[in-house]
Amino acid sequence: MTMPGSLLLIIALAGTPAPDTVRASSVKIHEVLGGPAGYIDLHNTSATTIDLGGWSVQSCSGGAMPAELASLPAGSEIAAGDHYLITGQSFGGTIQQLVVDTIVGDGELLLDRRGARVDSIGWAPSSPCRENQAAIACPGFAQARDAVSRDTDNNKADFTCVLPLD
Template sequence: MTALTHDVVAFALIGASLVGPGQPAVKVHGANNSGSTGYVDLRNPSSAWTDLSGWSMVSCSGREKNALVTFPAGFRVPPGGRVLVAGGDFAGDGTRQVTVPAVDGEGAALLDRRGVFVDRFALTPDSPCREKEAALPCGHGMAPQRDALSTDTDDNRADFTCAPTVG
């Protein structure tokens, strides 16, 4: 696992919305698994702060899960806030950023303190990061992303569409 760096630039906030019953407060909003320039965009669409202390991120390659980062004590995401878990060569866009060497594979997942999947995303049908149907791949300069409210139906194909990459 990679330790967090201190390249916290700023919070970029999106409009807060309420999270439905049984829905995780923080979601995988988008991802671009392109190695050292890749990222996983986490968003908190709720109206409350969410504590990610001890939570972790993994990337998925085939049927394997690879550790990206474990969030330290006190790591919180504000209402409407976002965090990018980004590869070391990611250009950045002014968003609060957690730097890891690379974001590889065909998917990513957020796990709680107990190691239980909170939210996940994948482009391949056999990925352990997939929810129901895999998301469709995107063309050059595009990456899978949820809508502005981070709508989550637990079906990657329904939840993710192609949008311009972050950064």
């Protein structure tokens, strides 16, 4: 292979992320509460609407492999600066964009439609969903980022315990 051909191959492969790679994204897992009355709040921190159709949320439950919790249907969108709420079937709030049986596991993983890791939170030290250090466990409370969904890729630094949504 010639030098220019090699360079083109390297450039082409560099643009293809590995499935486990964290992709830069404006969609963040903003807040999580586990259980049948729980929820996952996704936050679009950008100035444009983002199409979530084909994205998925996976739960980590102590095993090495996460399990699919929800697949976001075609037409799912999150407006600029807005939130998208995935809720358990017993969630008592009025806004529910996607309902699942229950929010399970010791962490949650957001994947884009290509299956690339976009964002995640894990609150068990062994959770494959965690970013760097695990978030502090918050029994009876939700775990949330600050108002702008600051993301340093360290769950312990990014999430705090808060009162759950109503």
